[in-house]
Amino acid sequence: MLRVAVVGATGVVGETILRVLDERNVPVDAIGRFASRARDGVEATSAQRLREFDVVFFASGEDASESYAPELVARGTYVIDNSSTFRMREGVPLVIPEVNADTVDARQRLFPVANCTAIILCTALAPIRDVAGLRSVRVATYQSASGAGRAGLDELFAGERAIARGEDEPAAAAFPRPLARNVIPQIGSFDASGYSGEERKVAEETRKMLGLPALFVSATTVRVPVRTAHSEAVWIETERESDVAALGAALAAAPGVVYHETGIVTPREVEGTDLVHVARLRREDADASRRFALWCVGDQLRKGAATNAVQILELLLARGLVE
Numbered sequence: 478m479l480r481v482a483v484v485g486a487t488g489v490v491g492e493t494i495l496r497v498l499d500e501r502n503v504p505v506d507a508i509g510r511f512a513s514r515a516r517d518g519v520e521a522t523s524a525q526r527l528r529e530f531d532v533v534f535f536a537s538g539e540d541a542s543e544s545y546a547p548e549l550v551a552r553g554t555y556v557i558d559n560s561s562t563f564r565m566r567e568g569v570p571l572v573i574p575e576v577n578a579d580t581v582d583a584r585q586r587l588f589p590v591a592n593c594t595a596i597i598l599c600t601a602l603a604p605i606r607d608v609a610g611l612r613s614v615r616v617a618t619y620q621s622a623s624g625a626g627r628a629g630l631d632e633l634f635a636g637e638r639a640i641a642r643g644e645d646e647p648a649a650a651a652f653p654r655p656l657a658r659n660v661i662p663q664i665g666s667f668d669a670s671g672y673s674g675e676e677r678k679v680a681e682e683t684r685k686m687l688g689l690p691a692l693f694v695s696a697t698t699v700r701v702p703v704r705t706a707h708s709e710a711v712w713i714e715t716e717r718e719s720d721v722a723a724l725g726a727a728l729a730a731a732p733g734v735v736y737h738e739t740g741i742v743t744p745r746e747v748e749g750t751d752l753v754h755v756a757r758l759r760r761e762d763a764d765a766s767r768r769f770a771l772w773c774v775g776d777q778l779r780k781g782a783a784t785n786a787v788q789i790l791e792l793l794l795a796r797g798l799v800e
């Protein structure tokens with residue numbers, strides 16, 4: 478008997494978790510849907526009700542994860558948390574099943590799901606790390622509106638509608654500037670060094686997931702007026718000499734990756750899918766044997782959040798840890 482709860486069931490990630498559980502035929506016997514308040518088919522979240530479940534997905538915010546997850550974990554409930562609350566905790570694995578399933582052990586009950594941009598990046602970079610090592614990563618992102626939740630998506634649509642009708646645009650609230658017909662080079666707040674919260678997460682979590690604590694990572698994260706799926710332009714320096722053929726072969730053979738040897742791939746083409754697409758792999762210049770550039774794209778609601786979360790449950794089921 479597997480009882481699963483989704484906290485944040487009315488949000489864009491929560492509803493995607495429910496869809497992915499169904500699509501992948503995860504053998505769930507009972508499912509509870511929770512949000513900040515009750516409505517049709519959805520209960521208000523309470524610690525008491527969550528104790529009745531074997532696995533609890535959190536797709537809400539840091540507040541809910543902080544309030545409910547520690548007690549559940551202490552009781553032996555499996556918690557799979559999409560918020561950033563526990564990601565950088567020592568001894569807590571940050572699992573991408575295709576990349577580091579070996580970090581899961583039988584005692585672990587808490588599974589944070591990493592930042593969506595970092596998951597897409599690491600899925601693309603792990604095969605390269607394996608064949609040539611990685612010394613540095615520089616990345617510029619093109620992140621979609623739904624990365625800021627339902628409010629972000631609604632704000633983009635409202636802005637697009639207002640512009641199309643020649644009306645005044647609603648004031649920006651989910652983003653620091655209006656997003657329609659714009660790009661915004663700020664996701665999260667800036668620290669004294671000038672990096673944003675999202676940029677810090679991408680750097681820290683990429684090092685953790687790739688198991689390379691000394692890896693140099695510099696990110697510029699940018700919001701673009703795309704509905705769903707994040708794109709990333711990436712420049713890497715490998716430890717060892719390599720070439721496009723070898724790195725391309727590694728990408729083509731990697732689980733979870735679609736490698737496009739030629740041509741391009743765009744966010745609209747990958748929306749609603751679960752794989753990370755890599756294209757435009759090239760040497761940085763004709764002589765470069767350790768410096769390469771590439772383009773990667775993935776649906777951040779699915780592989781960057783919900784699908785990765787459900788894959789963690791599937792991994793626990795496959796290992797007999799959750800029955």
Ligand SMILES: NC(=O)c1ccc[n+]([C@@H]2O[C@H](COP(=O)([O-])OP(=O)(O)OC[C@H]3O[C@@H](n4cnc5c(N)ncnc54)[C@H](OP(=O)(O)O)[C@@H]3O)[C@@H](O)[C@H]2O)c1
Nearest residue numbers: 485487488489490512513514536537559560624626627782
């Ligand atoms: N969007 C993405 O691409 C993405 C990717 C990776 C990770 N994440 C993370 O996933 C989480 C959910 O993000 P989202 O984009 O799905 O947000 P969202 O669309 O704004 O949805 C938030 C959900 O959380 C619920 N909620 C808010 N406060 C709550 C509380 N105190 N107790 C219980 N439920 C509460 C909301 O319920 P009501 O409807 O009742 O308000 C809603 O169901 C966040 O931690 C986010 O950082 C998001």
